[in-house]
Amino acid sequence: xxxxxxxxxxxxxxxxxxxxxxxxxxxxxxxxxxxxxxxxxxxxxxxxxxxxxxxxxxxxxxxxxxxxxxxxxxxxxxxxxxxxxxxxxxxxxxxxxxxxxxxxxxxxxxxxxxxxxxxxxxxxxxxxxxxxxxxxxxxxxxxxxxxxxxxxxxxxxxxxxxxxxxxxxxxxxxxxxxxxxxxxxxxxxxxxxxxxxxxxxxxxxxxxxxxxxxxxxxxxxxxxxxxxxxxxxxxxxxxxxxxxxxxxxxxxxxxxxxxxxxxxxxxxxxxxxxxxxxxxxxxxxxxxxxxxxxxxxxxxxxxxxxxxxxxxxxxxxxxxxxxxxxxxxxxxxxxxxxxxxxxxxxxxxxxxxxxxxx
Amino acid sequence: xxxxxxxxxxxxxxxxxxxxxxxxxxxxxxxxxxxxxxxxxxxxxxxxxxxxxxxxxxxxxxxxxxxxxxxxxxxxxxxxxxxxxxxxxxxxxxxxxxxxxxxxxxxxxxxxxxxxxxxxxxxxxxxxxxxxxxxxxxxxxxxxxxxxxxxxxxxxxxxxxxxxxxxxxxxxxxxxxxxxxxxxxxxxxxxxxxxxxxxxxxxxxxxxxxxxxxxxxxxxxxxxxxxxxxxxxxxxxxxxxxxxxxxxxxxxxxxxxxxxxxxxxxxxxxxxxxxxxxxxxxxxxxxxxxxxxxxxxxxxxxxxxxxxxxx
Ligand SMILES: Nc1ncnc2c1ncn2[C@@H]1O[C@H](COP(=O)(O)OP(=O)(O)OP(=O)(O)O)[C@@H](O)[C@H]1O
Ligand SMILES: [Mg+2]
Numbered sequence: 001x002x003x004x005x006x007x008x009x010x011x012x013x014x015x016x017x018x019x020x021x022x023x024x025x026x027x028x029x030x031x032x033x034x035x036x037x038x039x040x041x042x043x044x045x046x047x048x049x050x051x052x053x054x055x056x057x058x059x060x061x062x063x064x065x066x067x068x069x070x071x072x073x074x075x076x077x078x079x080x081x082x083x084x085x086x087x088x089x090x091x092x093x094x095x096x097x098x099x100x101x102x103x104x105x106x107x108x109x110x111x112x113x114x115x116x117x118x119x120x121x122x123x124x125x126x127x128x129x130x131x132x133x134x135x136x137x138x139x140x141x142x143x144x145x146x147x148x149x150x151x152x153x154x155x156x157x158x159x160x161x162x163x164x165x166x167x168x169x170x171x172x173x174x175x176x177x178x179x180x181x182x183x184x185x186x187x188x189x190x191x192x193x194x195x196x197x198x199x200x201x202x203x204x205x206x207x208x209x210x211x212x213x214x215x216x217x218x219x220x221x222x223x224x225x226x227x228x229x230x231x232x233x234x235x236x237x238x239x240x241x242x243x244x245x246x247x248x249x250x251x252x253x254x255x256x257x258x259x260x261x262x263x264x265x266x267x268x269x270x271x272x273x274x275x276x277x278x279x280x281x282x283x284x285x286x287x288x289x290x291x292x293x294x295x296x297x298x299x300x301x302x303x304x305x306x307x308x309x310x311x312x313x314x315x316x317x318x319x320x321x322x323x324x325x326x327x328x329x330x331x332x333x334x335x336x337x338x339x340x341x342x343x344x345x346x347x348x349x350x351x352x353x354x355x356x357x358x
Numbered sequence: 359x360x361x362x363x364x365x366x367x368x369x370x371x372x373x374x375x376x377x378x379x380x381x382x383x384x385x386x387x388x389x390x391x392x393x394x395x396x397x398x399x400x401x402x403x404x405x406x407x408x409x410x411x412x413x414x415x416x417x418x419x420x421x422x423x424x425x426x427x428x429x430x431x432x433x434x435x436x437x438x439x440x441x442x443x444x445x446x447x448x449x450x451x452x453x454x455x456x457x458x459x460x461x462x463x464x465x466x467x468x469x470x471x472x473x474x475x476x477x478x479x480x481x482x483x484x485x486x487x488x489x490x491x492x493x494x495x496x497x498x499x500x501x502x503x504x505x506x507x508x509x510x511x512x513x514x515x516x517x518x519x520x521x522x523x524x525x526x527x528x529x530x531x532x533x534x535x536x537x538x539x540x541x542x543x544x545x546x547x548x549x550x551x552x553x554x555x556x557x558x559x560x561x562x563x564x565x566x567x568x569x570x571x572x573x574x575x576x577x578x579x580x581x582x583x584x585x586x587x588x589x590x591x592x593x594x595x596x597x598x599x600x601x602x603x604x605x606x607x608x609x610x611x612x613x614x615x616x617x618x619x620x621x622x623x624x625x626x627x628x629x630x631x632x633x634x635x636x637x638x639x640x641x642x643x644x645x646x647x648x649x650x651x652x653x654x655x656x657x658x659x660x661x662x663x664x665x666x667x668x669x
Contacts, residue, residue, distance in 0.1 A: 061568050063560075064481065100570035107569075112562035117584050117659060126580065127570045162660040178570060 009035040014071035026288045029242040042221040042229040045239035051222040060094040077102045101131045104179035108191040110171035114163035121159030127181045146177040169200035190222045241296035248322035258324035260303045366652045370645045377641040392436035392628045433631030444635045455616030459601030461536045466543025474551025496545025502607040505538035523614040554586035595647045
C-alpha cells in the first residue's frame with residue numbers, strides 16, 4: 001500500500017460519557033481511527049464496547065444523555081477539500097451537509113428501521129427531498145431506480161406498500177436504498193446483517209459489496225462477526241471497553257494478531273468444518289461507571305502481566321500499518337506465545353485464503 | 359377495510375343487546391320498587407306493578423322493551439316525574455351535560471397535547487419536570503376538589519362567576535365546571551402524549567430518519583406525531599365518553615341540570631326505565647366510541663387497514 005489515498009475520516013482522542021440513572025458511564029475512552037477514501041474499514045468488538053456510539057458521534061445523532069468530553073472527528077466531504085471537525089459543526093450544518101448527504105448509516109434491525117405508518121415510497125422521497133430540491137415526481141422516479149438498484153422487483157407497486165408488507169431481507173434492501181438515496185461518499189453499516197436469517201445475510205453483504213464497487217463508496221462495517229470482516233474489509237479496528245486496542249490490515253489482524261483480546265475473538269469464530277467446541281472469552285466486559293485500574297481487559301486476560309493491573313498500555317507499533325495496545329509488546333515483557341490452537345487456526349485460514357485466490 | 363368495519367359493527371350491536379339484558383337482570387336483583395310513596399297501600403302498589411307489566415317474567419319484559427326501543431319508545435318514568443316519557447326527561451338534560459363535556463374535552467386536549475409534546479421535546483429539562491408535576495397533580499386530585507376550590511374562590515369569595523348553574527346564561531355558568539373537568543383531561547393527555555412521543559423519538563426509525571438528515575418538521579409531523587397520536591386518540595375518546603355522560607359529582611356541586619344528576623336521582627328511587635335508558639345511552643356512547651376508534655386505527659395504521667400481519 002505505497003500510494004495511499006487521502007484521509008477521509010480521522011477520529012482523534014474521542015471521549016464520551018453517558019449519564020444514566022444518575023451515574024456517569026465513561027463509554028468511549030479515547031478512540032483513534034483513520035479511514036482513507038475508497039477503503040473499507042471494520043470495527044469489531046463485543047456488545048457494549050462502543051462501536052455504535054463512536055459512529056453516531058460522527059453523524060451527530062448521539063442520544064441526549066451523551067456528553068462529548070474531548071476529541072475531534074475530522075472529515076473531508078469532497079476529495080481534496082479541507083477537513084471539517086464534525087464535533088464542532090452546528091447541528092444544522094451537519095443535517096444539511098453530512099447526514100444522509102455525505103455520510104449515511106444502515107442500522108442493525110431492518111424490522112424497526114422503517115417508519116411503520118409511511119409507505120416506503122414516501123420514505124424514500126422524504127430522504128431524497130431532505131437534500132435535493134426536486135419535485136415529488138422527480139423524487140419518485142429516483143426512488144424507483146434506487147429500489148431497482150437494490151434488487152426490489154416491481155418497484156412502482158412496491159413504492160405504495162408499507163414496511164410490514166416486506167420480509168426482513170427486503171426491508172434491509174430498502175433501508176440501503178434510502179441510505180444511498182443522496183449519493184453519500186461514506187456508508188456506515190452498523191451490523192447490517194446480524195438480525196437477518198443466515199441465508200439472507202450473504203445476499204445483503206453481496207449487495208453492499210457490489211454497490212460499494214459500483215458507486216466507489218468508502219464503507220465502515222460495525223460488527224461482532226469476524227467472518228464478515230474477513231470477507232469485506234481492508235482494515236480492522238478491534239474495540240474493547242471504549243478503546244481501539246488493535247488496528248491493522250486484515251492480514252495483520254487475522255494472520256498476526258498481537259492483543260490477547262484479539263486472540264480470544266479469533267478463537268471464538270465458529271468453525272463449521274471441525275466439530276470443535278466453541279471458545280468464548282471468559283468473564284464479561286467491565287462496567288465503565290468507574291475507571292478501570294490499568295488495562296480494562298486485564299481481569300479477563302490469562303496473559304496479563306503485573307503492570308496490566310496498574311497502568312494502561314499505550315499503542316505499540318508492530319509495523320507501519322499494525323498497532324496494538326498490550327504490554328506484551330513492550331521490550332521488557334516476557335515472551336508470550338499465542339495459543340497453539342489459534343496458531344493452527346491461522347495456518348488453516350492462510351491455506352484456505354491461498355486456495356480461494358487460486 | 360369494508361369487511362373489517364362490518365365485522366366491528368356487528369360486534370357493537372351484539373355488545374349493546376347484551377348490555378341491555380344484563381341491565382334487566384341487575385334491575386331485577388335490586389331491592390325495592392319504583393313505588394315508594396308511603397301513602398300507597400300494598401294493594402295499590404300491587405295494582406301499579408301489574409298495570410306497568412312489572413310482574414311479567416324478566417325475559418318477556420326484555421323482549422318487549424327491545425321491541426319498543428326499536429320503535430323509539432324508551433318507556434316512561436315511574437317515580438321521578440310520573441308518566442313523563444324518559445326521552446323527554448333526557449332530551450332537555452343531555453345537551454347540557456354534553457356541552458360541558460365536549461368543552462372540557464376540547465380545552466383539556468388542546469392543553470394536554472401542547473404540554474405533552476413540549477415536555478417530550480425537552481425531556482429531562484426543567485420544562486419537562488414542571489409539566490409532569492402539573493400532570494401528576496391533575497391526575498391524582500379528583501376533579502370535584504378543583505370544582506369546590508373554583509366555586510369557593512371564583513364564585514363565592516371574588517364573585518366573578520355565578521356560583522350555581524343558571525339557565526339564562528349557560529355559557530358563563532359553564533366556565534367553572536368546564537375548567538374543573540378539563541384539568542384531569544389535560545393531565546392524562548399530557549402524560550400519554552409525552553410518553554408516547556418520547557418512545558417514538560427513541561425508536562430506530564426516527565434514529566434512521568435523523569441519520570438521513572430529514573428535517574425536524576418532517577420528523578415531527580410524519581414520524582413523531584403520526585406514530586404517537588393513535589394511543590393519544592384512544593385515551594381521548596375514552597375520556598370523552600366519561601365526560602359526555604356527565605359527571606355525577608361536578609353536576610351536583612354546580613347544580614347543573616344534566617344527565618349525571620338525573621341518573622343519580624333515578625337510581626335512588628328505582629326509576630327503572632330512566633336508569634336503563636341512561637345506562638343504555640352510556641353504553642351506546644362507549645360502543646360507538648370504540649367503533650370510531652377501530653375504524654380510525656384502520657385509517658391511521660396500515661397494518662390494520664390492509665389486514666396484514668406482522669412477520
Ligand atoms: N442511550 C444510552 N444511555 C446510556 N448509555 C449508553 C447509551 N447508549 C450507549 N450507552 C453506553 O455506551 C456503551 C457502548 O454502546 P454501543 O451501543 O456503542 O455498543 P456497541 O459496541 O455498538 O454494542 P452492540 O454490539 O451491542 O451494538 C454501552 O456499553 C453503554 O454503556
Ligand atoms: Mg451497536
